[in-house]
Amino acid sequence: MNSFMTHSSAITKTWLGCAKNRGVWRLTALCAALSCSGMVYAEDTDNSAVFKLGEVVVRGDIGGSLLLGETTLNETTMERFNRNNIGSAATMIPGVTLASSGQRNEQTVSIRGFDSRRIAIFMDGIPQYVPYDGNVDLNRFTTFDLSTLTVAKGNASLLYGPNVMGGAINLVSRKPEREFEGDVRMGYASGQERLFSVNVGSRQEQWYFQFGASYLDANGFPLPKGFHDQKKSPTDLGSYRENGHYTDKKLSFKLGLTPNATDEYVFGYVRQEGKKGQPVYTGERKGNRFTGRFWQWPYWDKDSLYFMSSTDLGSDYTLRLRAYADSYKNGMDNFSDASYTTLQDTRSKYDDKTYGAAAELVIDRWANHEVHVAFNYKDDRHKDIQAGYATKNYRDITYSLAIEDYIRLSDTWRMRAGLSHDRRKTKDANIWDSGAVDKATNGVLELVHNVTPTTELFGSVAHKTHFATIKDRYSASFGEALPNPDLRPEKAWHYELGLRTEAWEGGELEFTLFRSNLRDAHNRVDVPGTTCGKYECRQYQNIDRARHQGIELSVEQQFSPEWRAGLAYTYLNSKNRSEPDVKLTGLPRNRLFAHVGWKPHAQWEFLATLEAENGRYDEGVVDKYEQLSGYGIWGLKTIWSPRSDLSIEAGVRNLGDKYYELSEGYPMPGRVWFANAIYRF
Structure with missing residues (x-):
């Protein structure tokens, strides 16, 4: 506990004394002061259109309205920002x-210092990560047809x-509440970004359907002031990033049967089609690993077919079932130069499939207890297809x-x-x-104590693998x-202690210490050439130990009918305990969204946002590691709603x-x- 208090003191010093970004972090401290004095804003919490079968954790009266360690954004919040x-x-x-794998043009995230390979992405409770490497490019997953996005942390x-x-991050789709409802969205942005989406749903007495389609396309993005290749x-000699194009199409449909007030049976299908370019490295490091990657992905496609159900088995038992079949296909072209006309190698293709099922029994038989028993099954299959070589097949089966x-x-x-x-x-390892x-x-x-009707203390400990x-x-x-x-499983112990309160009118505050x-x-x-066959090579081994600890602060409040504000702040102190001189890259020490x-x-309505961070390390040009410059970026937006069903907005x-980077040599x-x-109807 003393170490946490030490880091709490360090936050104040960092806010007020950041050498490279003194002005930004003074502003951050000011925002925090304003928030704690009541100048914050509570987001809308209406969740009537949430597809409840898509939530992994559904609790009754004992479980409470939300699980600690989980935070949920609804579609209104995602649309507003x-x-x-x-x-x-x-x-x-x-x-x-947010992290960015510049060398593959992939967007990923970390949660409390754990990178994307160590967290899981779900869509309506169905795992979405690619079986081969456990990763997924979050740029390929749009939010236009979602009702909520839930983030669960170490005690998930x-x-x-x-x-x-x-x-874990769970994306929950929509469920219609009216006889006929939907929305249509159109947009345009710099870089010739074009978006279009439509959602249509109908709720009848014993059945419903939900349909969604979206299209997002861009030729690239504008380069910031001060950029130089x-x-x-x-x-990159122009004003827009070369080879930064992308196209994402998505189609989703579900049909639900509700024969009575308690039971529900759903069949669904989701189709995603994507393609993207890989902007070339623009930094000072040398070597083909950085400067010679002229890559494009002509397709990044995913299909998902699923069934979900919830059935009451008497008054004390509920059975929830989930079954799915997913396929992931992508191809990568490696060109010889920036003209992108001549292939250097044949197209690299991945073909992954996942078949899975889950069953959960909820038991309300005993007083003051709500018991959940769950079984998960997942069959992962990967094909590595290279022209001129035999196809390599891999298969894992996982039970839980x-x-x-x-x-x-x-x-x-x-x-x-x-x-x-x-x-x-x-089952198969080539x-x-x-x-x-x-x-x-x-x-x-996990333990929760309600100190008052509006204030609770919580603490948890978890062991995860x-x-x-x-x-x-x-x-x-x-x-x-x-x-x-x-390779053996990785292991982590998580600890957290926190406070959540609504002690003043219209406001919420949550403060968490974690380790x-x-x-x-x-x-x-590094492995010597005598083992590798000829030259020195590398091998993954179970060698590392690391520690992540820090503080999270979230404040939201509407303090008048006209004004509302809020912030989300994270202080993260990460240490490589195996090799203290080796930095853990891609993790900012301070991050703020206000x-x-x-x-x-x-x-x-007028909206202003600020995103700021500092303390992120990456591989260096001169030194082995270098700290990337911190940044603070502002956003402004105006919303005009001439009718209750129509909104027109513009912003920047x-x-x-x-000019800022999340990965050295890859400007944002x-x-x-x-x-x-x-338009909503």
């Missing part, structure tokens, strides 16, 4: 940080299933059995206790032996790596045209102007 993909939406939540429910060591042979009990200890005390056991069996079995056990204990991916175990990385089929200890983490080590809204008239992102967008129109 123009969060078109789930990565940008999730970073509005304390503890979530065990009902999510295996491999949720660092947390540092390469010897520069490729979990039990969680929500307990009412008294009128003011609640507890959640859970235990799960996971097993993974390798040239390697199959049949290997990995095992892991997870647990969680993560199985090694197919890529980490078997990839040879074009001859640069030595596979290691014997996570990671061991047996997978990292690459917003102020003014609605002087029923038809007009990165108002100051600030400069000033972006946008306009949108939304």
